Amino acid sequence: xxxxxxxxxxxxxxxxxxxxxxxxxxxxxxxxxxxxxxxxxxxxxxxxxxxxxxxxxxxxxxxxxxxxxxx
Amino acid sequence: xxxxxxxxxxxxxxxxxxxxxxxxxxxxxxxxxxxxxxxxxxxxxxxxxxxxxxxxxxxxxxxxxxxxxxxxxxxxxxxxxxxxxxxxxxxxxxxxxxxxxxxxxxxxxxxxxxxxxxxxxxxxxxxxxxxxxxxxxxxxxxxxxxxxxxxxxxxxxxxxxxxxxxxxxxxxxxxxxxxxxxxxxxxxxxxxxxxxxxxxxxxxxxxxxxxxxxxxxxxxxxxxxxxxxxxxxxxxxxxxxxxxxxxxxxxxxxxxxxxxxxxxxxxxxxxxxxxxxxxxxxxxxxxxxxxxxxxxxxxxxxxxxxxxxxxxxxxxxxxxxxxxxxxxxxxxxxxxxxxxxxxxxxxxxxxxxxxxxxxxxxxxxxxxxxxxxxxxxxxxxxxxxxxxxxxxxxxxxxxxxxxxxxxxxxxxxxxxxxxxxxxxxxxxxxxxxxxxxxxxxxxxxxxxxxxxxxxxxxxxxxxxxxxxxxxxxxxxxxxxxxxxxxxxxxxxxxxxxxxxxxxxxxxxxxxxxxxxxxxxxxxxxxxxxxxxxxxxxxxxxxxxxxxxxxxxxxxxxxxxxxxxxxx
Numbered sequence: 001x002x003x004x005x006x007x008x009x010x011x012x013x014x015x016x017x018x019x020x021x022x023x024x025x026x027x028x029x030x031x032x033x034x035x036x037x038x039x040x041x042x043x044x045x046x047x048x049x050x051x052x053x054x055x056x057x058x059x060x061x062x063x064x065x066x067x068x069x070x071x
Numbered sequence: 072x073x074x075x076x077x078x079x080x081x082x083x084x085x086x087x088x089x090x091x092x093x094x095x096x097x098x099x100x101x102x103x104x105x106x107x108x109x110x111x112x113x114x115x116x117x118x119x120x121x122x123x124x125x126x127x128x129x130x131x132x133x134x135x136x137x138x139x140x141x142x143x144x145x146x147x148x149x150x151x152x153x154x155x156x157x158x159x160x161x162x163x164x165x166x167x168x169x170x171x172x173x174x175x176x177x178x179x180x181x182x183x184x185x186x187x188x189x190x191x192x193x194x195x196x197x198x199x200x201x202x203x204x205x206x207x208x209x210x211x212x213x214x215x216x217x218x219x220x221x222x223x224x225x226x227x228x229x230x231x232x233x234x235x236x237x238x239x240x241x242x243x244x245x246x247x248x249x250x251x252x253x254x255x256x257x258x259x260x261x262x263x264x265x266x267x268x269x270x271x272x273x274x275x276x277x278x279x280x281x282x283x284x285x286x287x288x289x290x291x292x293x294x295x296x297x298x299x300x301x302x303x304x305x306x307x308x309x310x311x312x313x314x315x316x317x318x319x320x321x322x323x324x325x326x327x328x329x330x331x332x333x334x335x336x337x338x339x340x341x342x343x344x345x346x347x348x349x350x351x352x353x354x355x356x357x358x359x360x361x362x363x364x365x366x367x368x369x370x371x372x373x374x375x376x377x378x379x380x381x382x383x384x385x386x387x388x389x390x391x392x393x394x395x396x397x398x399x400x401x402x403x404x405x406x407x408x409x410x411x412x413x414x415x416x417x418x419x420x421x422x423x424x425x426x427x428x429x430x431x432x433x434x435x436x437x438x439x440x441x442x443x444x445x446x447x448x449x450x451x452x453x454x455x456x457x458x459x460x461x462x463x464x465x466x467x468x469x470x471x472x473x474x475x476x477x478x479x480x481x482x483x484x485x486x487x488x489x490x491x492x493x494x495x496x497x498x499x500x501x502x503x504x505x506x507x508x509x510x511x512x513x514x515x516x517x518x519x520x521x522x523x524x525x526x527x528x529x530x531x532x533x534x535x536x537x538x539x540x541x542x543x544x545x546x547x548x549x550x551x552x553x554x555x556x557x558x559x560x561x562x563x564x565x566x567x568x569x570x571x572x573x574x575x576x577x578x579x580x581x582x583x584x585x586x587x588x589x590x591x592x593x594x595x596x597x598x599x600x601x602x603x604x605x606x607x608x609x610x611x612x613x614x615x616x617x618x619x620x621x622x623x624x625x626x627x628x629x630x631x632x633x634x635x636x637x638x
Binding site: 006008011012014015016018019022023024025026027029030035038039040041042044046047050051054 | 088090094097098105108130262266270273277281284285414417423424427
């Protein structure tokens with residue numbers, strides 16, 4: 001479904017992409033400078049891989065549903 | 072805005088970092104951008120109130136579910152899972168799935184073919200103006216009141232969890248919803264609901280995943296819950312043989328007949344808040360598929376709501392209590408289980424996404440209430456009773472102003488509740504009075520052509536009044552619970568189930584009796600409104616994997632299997 005040329009899925013992709021970049025960046029920063037009071041299961045670095053997953057999904061959606069591109 | 076958001080008070084559950092606040096601010100910016108972008112696409116009444124009736128099954132289906140997936144729903148049922156165990160899942164499975172499938176397969180053709188704008192609009196076509204007026208006025212009033220109560224509750228949650236000022240939370244979130252719904256109408260509400268749905272999953276999904284890792288898998292989780300609480304907390308049906316055998320104090324008849332057959336069918340098939348999303352579908356097949364898609368995801372919601380509550384029982388080092396005990400002891404209440412689990416596993420960034428999920432849930436629920444209120448007010452009250460022959464542009468302008476007005480009334484209700492907390496209980500009870508009888512009226516209207524206009528009106532009125540009477544009876548004399556809920560051991564939830572069941576029966580009996588005493592309408596007049604006299608397009612010409620009945624069967628089989636698995 002398009003909003004006058006821009007698909008709702010593009011907006012969703014944009015949201016996932018920006019959130020993914022911020023979360024991934026925060027996760028990497030925590031690896032470089034570990035926090036004084038880490039969360040439970042900090043060793044799994046959930047924000048790194050979850051952020052990366054959102055980033056990749058967001059990128060795919062942004063490209064696939066980019067304004068002007070035929071889907 | 073960041074500076075204002077960052078002004079938190081000490082003694083909060085979680086503390087946000089700069090990246091968390093950036094994620095929240097980005098979310099607000101994006102929803103406003105969508106609203107402004109869609110303004111030019113909402114010039115006609117059909118655009119503004121019905122989203123142009125051009126939504127795909129996926130968009131309508133996700134929006135249908137998202138309008139119900141408010142943050143209070145998320146936090147409230149996570150708390151219920153901590154308090155009552157896996158029994159809370161009934162509100163997602165038997166309390167939703169059969170009704171959603173029924174809406175898609177049986178009821179949607181009549182809603183869709185009649186081209187109605189709303190559920191009260193259908194009652195007008197089927198039973199006449201008095202039935203529409205009764206349901207429209209009660210729905211409009213209750214919707215904005217409930218919206219205000221949800222707004223206040225969410226602001227309270229943000230104060231407890233983040234230390235945000237209540238007034239700040241109320242005004243920023245409500246102003247945002249008012250702007251994007253007033254600009255883009257239902258289309259904007261739906262687009263944002265789909266975005267919010269994705270964010271809710273992205274923000275909440277990590278908690279059960281990491282929780283299961285920490286607990287050592289489902290089997291170990293059950294053992295830990297049995298040790299910390301009771302083994303009954305992980306059984307869905309086997310403890311429902313007696314009111315005393317389960318923590319919820321409920322019998323299986325209440326779950327099956329009260330919740331599964333009446334309350335859930337009442338809510339999912341006649342509450343215009345959710346039905347409006349499906350009415351925006353682009354064709355009948357999409358309208359039938361939308362509730363089935365919604366049902367599929369609804370079945371998965373316990374993974375991000377109920378499981379965190381159960382995990383809280385196993386892994387949290389503190390014991391959660393009721394609100395009163397928590398206030399007295401300075402401990403944490405059941406309602407804080409989801410934020411506590413969020414703070415347990417989510418570091419910077421993830422925490423911001425989780426909080427955004429909660430805010431998104433609140434805003435999608437509020438936008439749902441406001442857009443449904445706007446449509447019912449404009450089409451079923453203003454146009455029907457006050458100004459009949461104005462231009463389409465006039466009604467669209469009324470819709471935009473009504474959106475702002477609806478939000479302001481909601482804000483007023485929020486402040487009223489802030490001053491008189493007991494009002495919340497009364498308004499929530501009021502809302503429940505209309506759901507079950509309305510289902511009785513609509514289902515008889517759709518499936519029984521002998522039902523007449525006077526029958527529909529008097530049945531709806533009698534069912535509603537009987538529900539109010541039973542509620543008042545138990546309030547005045549608590550011993551009456553043994554009659555209303557069939558047991559003195561029944562708790563609040565059980566009382567609600569049985570009250571819904573009795574009021575539905577009263578509605579149906581009165582509708583049938585009055586209908587037989589009054590003159591029926593001809594078949595020609597009922598064409599497009601009632602089963603048996605309406606030609607419904609067949610599905611035989613499309614491949615099986617395109618047929619709604621096929622997918623409804625698949626979801627039904629999965630629903631039965633899931634119930635057996637967690638028996």
